[in-house]
Amino acid sequence: MLEKIQGVVLKTRDYGETHKIVTIFSKKLGKLSAIAKGAKKPKSRMAAVTQPFIYAEFLMYVNKGLSTIQQAEIIDSFRSIREDIVKTAYAAYLVELTDKLMDDKKPDIFIFEQFFQTMQWIDKEEDAQIPLMMFELKLYQKGGFAPTVACCSHCKTTTPPFAFSIQEAGLLCSSCRSMDPQAVELPKGVAKLLSIFATVELQQVTSISVKESNKRLLRELLDHYYDYYGGYYLKSRKFLQQLDLLK
Numbered sequence: 001m002l003e004k005i006q007g008v009v010l011k012t013r014d015y016g017e018t019h020k021i022v023t024i025f026s027k028k029l030g031k032l033s034a035i036a037k038g039a040k041k042p043k044s045r046m047a048a049v050t051q052p053f054i055y056a057e058f059l060m061y062v063n064k065g066l067s068t069i070q071q072a073e074i075i076d077s078f079r080s081i082r083e084d085i086v087k088t089a090y091a092a093y094l095v096e097l098t099d100k101l102m103d104d105k106k107p108d109i110f111i112f113e114q115f116f117q118t119m120q121w122i123d124k125e126e127d128a129q130i131p132l133m134m135f136e137l138k139l140y141q142k143g144g145f146a147p148t149v150a151c152c153s154h155c156k157t158t159t160p161p162f163a164f165s166i167q168e169a170g171l172l173c174s175s176c177r178s179m180d181p182q183a184v185e186l187p188k189g190v191a192k193l194l195s196i197f198a199t200v201e202l203q204q205v206t207s208i209s210v211k212e213s214n215k216r217l218l219r220e221l222l223d224h225y226y227d228y229y230g231g232y233y234l235k236s237r238k239f240l241q242q243l244d245l246l247k
Helices: 085-101 109-124 127-143 190-199 212-229 234-244
Strands: 002-015 019-026 028-034 053-062 065-076 162-165 170-173
Touching: 002 028, 002 085, 002 109, 019 162, 085 109, 085 127, 085 234, 109 127, 127 190, 127 212, 162 190, 162 212, 190 212
Parallel strands: 028 065
Antiparallel strands: 002 019, 002 053, 019 028, 053 065, 162 170
């Protein structure tokens, strides 16, 4: 079936001497892979439009297996991301995480919109650490392994103070704290931040102000949580850590 879709290129890989297989994330069809014939040729019209992070309109034959791109036109190249190594690192983490956790051809309008808004934030703003964490928590909900952050994961109380337990997959109140001796005590207000991150859409946010120490703590907790439940190695996270962004 011939379809016209708009989507972001998550990744590409070579196919034969002159072609590429392109993985696209779209609102209409979700994540899908398609062959772009001749895209490795320098003078091919497909060469530019099949680069990672490109947002484009694709005309393609959609098949049960590998689809085929007939035509494509760039809508937004996210130029600022391409010209800044820090923004590139953020975007690489975003697209790799999305690629790992989203199933093929199972569209989710909400997740796509949050993904795209995060891409736009990275492109326009200087610091994307909080938007990334907001998206991660929503993606974990989609994947079925999100931590409980609105209340105690055991007794369901909403009364602070809280600790964060990887073992118990979320918050533990002071009464349930003994269930996990390794749980990390959360500074005042941090548990509320986690709840906000998990529920508030990025489009509702105009500015974000979080203490650097709390950012580092939240980043560390989410990294350990993903390592425990996520199941996929992320090369892009190592790149970010090397840039000292996720420490």
